[in-house]
Amino acid sequence: xxxxxxxxxxxxxxxxxxxxxxxxxxxxxxxxxxxxxxxxxxxxxxxxxxxxxxxxxxxxxxxxxxxxxxxxxxxxxxxxxxxxxxxxxxxxxxxxxxxxxxxxxxxxxxxxxxxxxxxxxxxxxxxxxxxxxxxxxxxxxxxxxxxxxxxxxxxxxxxxxxxxxxxxxxxxxxxxxxxxxxxxxxxxxxxxxxxxxxxxxxxxxxxxxxxxxxxxxxxxxxxxxxxxxxxxxxxxxxxxxxxxxxxxxxxxxxxxxxxxxxxxxxxxxxxxxxxxxxxxxxxxxxxxxxxxxxxxxxxxxxxx
Amino acid sequence: xxxxxxxxxxxxxxxxxxxxxxxxxxxxxxxxxxxxxxxxxxxxxxxxxxxxxxxxxxxxxxxxxxxxxxxxxxxxxxxxxxxxxxxxxxxxxxxxxxxxxxxxxxxxxxxxxxxxxxxxxxxxxxxxxxxxxxxxxxxxxxxxxxxxxxxxxxxxxxxxxxxxxxxxxxxxxxxxxxxxxxxxxxxxxxxxxxxxxxxxxxxxxxxxxxxxxxxxxxxxxxxxxxxxxxxxxxxxxxxxxxxxxxxxxxxxxxxxxxxxxxxxxxxxxxxxxxxxxxxxxxxxxxxxxxxxxxxxxxxxxxxxxxxxxxxxxxxxxxxxxxxxxxxxxxxxxxxxxxxxxxxxxxxxxxxxxxxxxxxxxxxxxxxxxxxxxxxxxxxxxxxxxxxxxxxxxxx
Amino acid sequence: xxxxxxxxxxxxxxxxxxxxxxxxxxxxxxxxxxxxxxxxxxxxxxxxxxxxxxxxxxxxxxxxxxxxxxxxxxxxxxxxxxxxxxxxxxxxxxxxxxxxxxxxxxxxxxxxxxxxxxxxxxxxxxxxx
Numbered sequence: 025x026x027x028x029x030x031x032x033x034x035x036x037x038x039x040x041x042x043x044x045x046x047x048x049x050x051x052x053x054x055x056x057x058x059x060x061x062x063x064x065x066x067x068x069x070x071x072x073x074x075x076x077x078x079x080x081x082x083x084x085x086x087x088x089x090x091x092x093x094x095x096x097x098x099x100x101x102x103x104x105x106x107x108x109x110x111x112x113x114x115x116x117x118x119x120x121x122x123x124x125x126x127x128x129x130x131x132x133x134x135x136x137x138x139x140x141x142x143x144x145x146x147x148x149x150x151x152x153x154x155x156x157x158x159x160x161x162x163x164x165x166x167x168x169x170x171x172x173x174x175x176x177x178x179x180x181x182x183x184x185x186x187x188x189x190x191x192x193x194x195x196x197x198x199x200x201x202x203x204x205x206x207x208x209x210x211x212x213x214x215x216x217x218x219x220x221x222x223x224x225x226x227x228x229x230x231x232x233x234x235x236x237x238x239x240x241x242x243x244x245x246x247x248x249x250x251x252x253x254x255x256x257x258x259x260x261x262x263x264x265x266x267x268x269x270x271x272x273x274x275x276x277x278x279x280x281x282x283x284x285x286x287x288x289x290x291x292x293x294x295x296x297x298x299x300x301x302x303x304x305x306x307x308x309x310x311x312x313x314x315x316x317x318x319x320x321x322x323x324x325x326x327x328x
Numbered sequence: 329x330x331x332x333x334x335x336x337x338x339x340x341x342x343x344x345x346x347x348x349x350x351x352x353x354x355x356x357x358x359x360x361x362x363x364x365x366x367x368x369x370x371x372x373x374x375x376x377x378x379x380x381x382x383x384x385x386x387x388x389x390x391x392x393x394x395x396x397x398x399x400x401x402x403x404x405x406x407x408x409x410x411x412x413x414x415x416x417x418x419x420x421x422x423x424x425x426x427x428x429x430x431x432x433x434x435x436x437x438x439x440x441x442x443x444x445x446x447x448x449x450x451x452x453x454x455x456x457x458x459x460x461x462x463x464x465x466x467x468x469x470x471x472x473x474x475x476x477x478x479x480x481x482x483x484x485x486x487x488x489x490x491x492x493x494x495x496x497x498x499x500x501x502x503x504x505x506x507x508x509x510x511x512x513x514x515x516x517x518x519x520x521x522x523x524x525x526x527x528x529x530x531x532x533x534x535x536x537x538x539x540x541x542x543x544x545x546x547x548x549x550x551x552x553x554x555x556x557x558x559x560x561x562x563x564x565x566x567x568x569x570x571x572x573x574x575x576x577x578x579x580x581x582x583x584x585x586x587x588x589x590x591x592x593x594x595x596x597x598x599x600x601x602x603x604x605x606x607x608x609x610x611x612x613x614x615x616x617x618x619x620x621x622x623x624x625x626x627x628x629x630x631x632x633x634x635x636x637x638x639x640x641x642x643x644x645x646x647x648x649x650x651x652x653x654x655x656x657x658x659x660x661x662x663x664x665x666x667x668x669x670x671x672x673x674x675x676x677x678x679x680x681x682x683x684x685x686x687x688x689x690x691x692x693x694x695x696x697x698x699x700x701x702x703x704x705x706x707x708x709x710x711x712x713x714x715x716x717x718x719x720x721x722x723x
Numbered sequence: 724x725x726x727x728x729x730x731x732x733x734x735x736x737x738x739x740x741x742x743x744x745x746x747x748x749x750x751x752x753x754x755x756x757x758x759x760x761x762x763x764x765x766x767x768x769x770x771x772x773x774x775x776x777x778x779x780x781x782x783x784x785x786x787x788x789x790x791x792x793x794x795x796x797x798x799x800x801x802x803x804x805x806x807x808x809x810x811x812x813x814x815x816x817x818x819x820x821x822x823x824x825x826x827x828x829x830x831x832x833x834x835x836x837x838x839x840x841x842x843x844x845x846x847x848x849x850x851x852x
Contacts (some may be wrong), residue, residue, distance in 0.1 A: 203464030
């Protein structure tokens with residue numbers, strides 16, 4: 025079962041972005057008003073200037089009451105595979121939307137989505153399931169106006185049939201190479217687990233340093249402290265890794281050496297990026313990949 | 329001072345293959361026997377052994393099998409292929425100090441049929457050592473192969489200096505041209521064109537398959553002895569004109585990503601400065617260079633770091649075939665690790681010795697010194713070898 | 724309005740009536756039954772109908788623009804979903820400025836219900852051009 029899911033995921037992922045799917049209607053004031061009213065948003069700007077609230081971006085391309093089957097849509101295709109494997113329930117877990125500009129009344133948008141990652145099976149509070157991550161970009165003509173990374177959990181409701189035998193359960197997380205953590209470096213990993221990117225700072229002279237170590241190279245002090253990085257930086261260099269396999273990852277992956285705004289450099293995977301779009305100098309923001317209770321990895325996402 | 333007082337007096341190799349069919353210990357024994365036979369020495373003449381920390385054959389195991397009796401000097405050098413020339417340096421230091429008389433340096437590996445270095449290694453990533461802690465900053469993030477770690481530097485080098493994949497490719501084309509006329513080379517009679525390089529698949533962009541050295545099985549040994557003793561032996565001695573190790577500021581293994589620039593190999597600069605200073609030579613004096621070629625971009629950067637051309641200009645330096653046979657500075661006449669075999673740099677020392685003796689299949693005319701370097705991107709080492717009496721000796 | 728790291732946004736309490744769940748679902752064109760049909764929601768293992776994610780995203784955006792004013796321009800909304808927000812819950816939104824730059828700020832938002840954190844997120848906001 026697990027191999028079937030992984031093989032399907034790889035196939036769908038390799039197929040890349042599906043075709044552009046146009047919104048049913050152009051951006052329009054009646055729907056904007058309905059939304060503002062239901063949400064309780066009294067910001068006058070939208071009606072005055074004929075702008076759509078940014079959080080409505082996805083609304084324009086929702087499929088409606090009777091959605092047609094769309095095998096070319098990566099999320100639909102992956103959902104069908106997981107449905108077949110018994111993971112019939114779904115819950116959204118993460119949604120990150122970036123708005124390059126606000127949409128205007130009358131504009132016609134279309135959306136293209138691609139499957140980024142399928143990981144599992146994992147035990148969750150809801151039951152055993154798979155996390156499915158997609159990236160979507162909305163366009164007006166050729167102009168990208170917004171993008172979204174969306175993650176859902178497809179799970180088998182507890183009590184349902186055919187629980188996977190334990191022997192088949194080799195979560196991809198267990199394959200990820202784990203860092204050697206010492207007293208000198210544990211603050212960093214405690215930080216990622218807490219959603220903080222920590223940079224070592226000398227407790228005496230304040231010098232920042234990464235990778236960290238027990239003694240300040242500037243003043244010799246062994247009192248180490250840290251600050252929480254802003255989480256932004258620029259790609260200093262990067263690699264598109266295609267061969268050989270990397271445990272716990274589906275290739276290709278983009279790994280970047282990022283120069284943080286604070287001045288230190290740090291290596292991390294660039295998530296959800298088309299390798300062809302990554303450039304030296306590109307702005308990135310930190311993200312965190314929770315592997316399991318013990319390990320959360322820092323990673324990067326390109327900023328628009 | 330080593331300069332001129334110690335020499336390589338014998339070299340030995342096994343065949344280079346993709347599946348030796350023998351244990352690494354057997355390979356080591358075969359190479360050491362061949363080297364001693366080449367030198368005209370007996371196992372009982374040996375009183376020192378040096379290898380790599382990465383080698384699986386301990387000095388005592390080798391001594392037992394070969395029939396070396398008492399050992400007075402034994403040592404292992406760290407940092408992967410960066411150890412290659414340093415094994416000879418350690419031998420030379422021990423001999424100059426009077427600690428040992430005849431030292432054999434060896435390296436045996438089933439790198440293709442056994443543990444392949446190009447793969448992601450869980451053992452390296454999880455080593456309970458300071459290097460394991462260093463690895464925590466990139467292995468878990470998905471950067472865990474030698475090619476990928478080099479690609480990170482290569483990309484920056486391209487960005488800063490405008491070098492292209494074709495510039496990298498010219499290094500591979502030269503190596504394969506040389507290997508094509510070396511019967512010992514895996515790629516004997518199989519040259520490539522720049523188009524072949526450009527068509528080879530991506531491994532870790534910007535590196536393609538043909539930017540990466542081979543994976544090989546095989547063993548190499550070299551015998552080091554004092555120059556006075558060398559004069560009585562069978563072969564023309566390859567006198568050690570200079571020998572050096574080097575580690576740079578803020579040094580890591582393959583991931584020295586936290587220095588100001590990411591466009592050079594400062595650790596090799598440390599080696600180069602010592603080689604020129606010890607020998608009194610300058611880059612222009614060098615007849616042949618054997619440069620460690622695990623990945624093509626680092627050959628360009630070595631040319632710059634050693635002073636053959638200014639930083640960023642190696643692509644111009646090599647553009648007219650300078651590093652090919654017949655060029656201004658033939659590099660790796662044996663085909664290097666791209667073309668001959670990947671024996672962790674030790675086969676390059678053998679080629680350098682042959683160039684000194686005048687016995688290489690791709691002999692470069694002249695009597696000038698031969699330069700050899702070891703693995704780059706890691707703490708490294710280098711040698712200058714010459715026939716007796718050639719070259720200036722400084723100080 | 725004061726923008727500085729640590730500034731706390733006024734709390735927003737939303738009584739989540741069935742009408743609220745259903746009208747927001749329809750306004751976001753999400754017609755899945757768990758957002759408007761209690762019997763079906765219960766059959767699928769939920770205790771009641773619950774808010775859809777597009778609404779949660781919308782509420783987080785609204786919460787920050789209520790505070791930042793009409794000239795605010797939202798650049799990014801990132802949310803992580805936790806406990807479902809069911810009909811008859813009270814959703815309590817709180818927020819705090821975590822980063823400030825010359826062009827805008829980042830607000831961390833938490834939306835709590837009886838069952839725990841329904842949503843945690845960040846909103847990056849600047850000014851309309």
